[in-house]
Amino acid sequence: MAEPSKVIHVRNVGHEISENDLLQLFQPFGVITKLVMLRAKNQALLQMQDVSSAVNALQFYANVQPSIRGRNVYVQFSSHQELTTMDQNQGREDEPNRILLVTIHHMLYPITVDVLHQVFSPHGFVEKIVTFQKSAGFQALIQYQSRQSAIAARSTLQGRNIYDGCCQLDIQFSNLDELQVNYNNDRSRDFTNPNLPTEQKGRPSQPGYGDAGGMYGVQGSGGRGGGGYSQMANAAAIAAAFGGGLPPGITGTNDRCTILVANLNPDRIDEDKLFNLFSIYGNIIRIKLLRNKPDHALIQMGDGFQAELAVHFLKGAMLFGKRLEVNFSKHPNITQGADTHEYVNSNLNRFNRNAAKNYRYCCSPTKMIHLSTLPQDITEEDIISLVEEHGTIVNSKVFEMNGKKQALVQFETEEQATEALVCKHASPLSGSVIRISFSQLQNI
Numbered sequence: 130m131a132e133p134s135k136v137i138h139v140r141n142v143g144h145e146i147s148e149n150d151l152l153q154l155f156q157p158f159g160v161i162t163k164l165v166m167l168r169a170k171n172q173a174l175l176q177m178q179d180v181s182s183a184v185n186a187l188q189f190y191a192n193v194q195p196s197i198r199g200r201n202v203y204v205q206f207s208s209h210q211e212l213t214t215m216d217q218n219q220g221r222e223d224e225p226n227r228i229l230l231v232t233i234h235h236m237l238y239p240i241t242v243d244v245l246h247q248v249f250s251p252h253g254f255v256e257k258i259v260t261f262q263k264s265a266g267f268q269a270l271i272q273y274q275s276r277q278s279a280i281a282a283r284s285t286l287q288g289r290n291i292y293d294g295c296c297q298l299d300i301q302f303s304n305l306d307e308l309q310v311n312y313n314n315d316r317s318r319d320f321t322n323p324n325l326p327t328e329q330k331g332r333p334s335q336p337g338y339g340d341a342g343g344m345y346g347v348q349g350s351g352g353r354g355g356g357g358y359s360q361m362a363n364a365a366a367i368a369a370a371f372g373g374g375l376p377p378g379i380t381g382t383n384d385r386c387t388i389l390v391a392n393l394n395p396d397r398i399d400e401d402k403l404f405n406l407f408s409i410y411g412n413i414i415r416i417k418l419l420r421n422k423p424d425h426a427l428i429q430m431g432d433g434f435q436a437e438l439a440v441h442f443l444k445g446a447m448l449f450g451k452r453l454e455v456n457f458s459k460h461p462n463i464t465q466g467a468d469t470h471e472y473v474n475s476n477l478n479r480f481n482r483n484a485a486k487n488y489r490y491c492c493s494p495t496k497m498i499h500l501s502t503l504p505q506d507i508t509e510e511d512i513i514s515l516v517e518e519h520g521t522i523v524n525s526k527v528f529e530m531n532g533k534k535q536a537l538v539q540f541e542t543e544e545q546a547t548e549a550l551v552c553k554h555a556s557p558l559s560g561s562v563i564r565i566s567f568s569q570l571q572n573i
Contacts, residue, residue: 135180136207137187139173142166143200150197151175152232156266158186160234160297162288163212176212178288227276228303229283231269237295239489241315245269248291248298253278257308259317272308378441384433386414387458388440394449395423400470403428404477405554406547409566410442410491411435412480413472415463424451429463431480442493447544448551477555477562492569494543496523498550499568503527503534504559512536515563516553520545524573537573 139151148164151173155161159182165174177183187204195202229249233240242258249255254274261268273279283300290297310319314327390403400416403426407413412431419425430436436457444455463469472478479487500512509527516522521541528535540546546567554565 132206133180133184134206134208134210135177135183136209136212137175137177137183138205138207139175140171140203140205141200142171142173142202143198144168144171146197146200146202152266154195154197154202155186156234158182158189161299164301165212174207174209174212224302224304225276225280226302226304227273227279228305228308229271229273229279230301230303231271232299232301233267233269233291234297234299235290235295236267238292240267240269240291240296242318243315244291245271246318246320248286249273249282252282252285254320256321257310257317257319259308259310261316270303270305270308379437381434381437383437383457385457385461386430386433386436387460387462388428388430388436389456389458390426390428391422391424391454391456392451393424393426393453394451397449398426400426401555402551404470404472404475405551405565406443406448407439408472408477408479409550410439412478413475415465415469415471415473417463417466417469420468427458427460427463431478435480438488438491442491446494446547447542448547450544479564490566490569492567494547494550495567495569496541496543496546497537497539497568497570497573498546499566500536500538500563501533501566502561502564503536504561505534506559507534507536509536511558512538515556515558516549519549519552526573537568537570539573 137155142151148166151164151166152161155175155177158177160178161175162178163174163176167173177186183206187206190204195204231245240260242260245258245260246255249258249271252273255271256274257270257272259270271279271282273282279302283302286298287300288297310317310322310325312327313319313323313325319325388407398418400418403416404413407428407430410430412435414429414431416429417427419427428439430439440455440457443453446453446455465471498516503512507527509525512527513522513525516538519540522538523541524537524539526537528537538546538549540549550565550567553563556563
């Protein structure tokens, strides 16, 4: 075997094997900075960010035969220590072109068309951007007016991070001639044609949690304090989660983490039910019901932005026959004690993983709830019997998305849907723990 190198040589790469297939094979071991497909030889050259990543990959595949689409591929260190321009030009994808293919690694924050335009437009006029999700991760095609602008952008931005410590850009030249853009929204944009439709309102392809599953990699906590949730305090990233701008009425600058909720129904509320409702908007640190005011509670959120979302979206919501009063508390936090319930380490907190995706689905209570993490053999009757005690069901549907069972239930009122969510979120069913959120779909 050749001496260790950050460049890996892959053999037996059949024509059915794509660049994305190879990226998926090696991404678990580190950032891939370059990939060259040598189609004429059924080979590929792939450069990792450092030698140790390449060593880890080859040590792993020394014991596990790598296979793509049923075909065994064979990996070894390349005799190259670095992929040169000449090596790369053997791959047709590296012939300079005005369209760039951008793959984003370590994607902690959501990336929208607006964010990409901000990053790439300093290098020339950007005509079109299209974003999509592939097995290689989140990708975008960026079309410049001139090839020279694309070359300049690639040479300046390759390997750079959009945000500190994450969202690393891996840029190749695309072999496409022209991008086709049908809609101007946060996923695609034609800057030469502002009159394109934005697509229908609501979630275009999938109810509930949308089609961003797995888009955002799980990040280490990095030793951050404040419950470990302060990583989302980056205003640009938060704005990006909402399509480039915060919802009306949200400042993104609030730093008060504790909320006072009043006018609760003391006969029907408890800490876990409050957790189920408020955890839609952020992670919960602890909750305290005030014994001297049984219709009041204090809720400490993961950070000020999450608290602001909860106050904004839940103010005036109806629950158990009462209209909730939701405001920021004068207390900066809730002191631990015998009468507080701790949730900081709860695996039911929704924003420990895929935080950016969950921000995108924050909304006021709606008549429609979305149920996920359901047993595979669940039926529509099972779903109805689970939630029918909470109100009049107008419509329901069980469906499968990415091999997983999900459901939608539409109630007659927002209050009924809110009660069902508060009472049934995180409840066990046939070995599964059900997850419930509000859906922004208008009908099923």
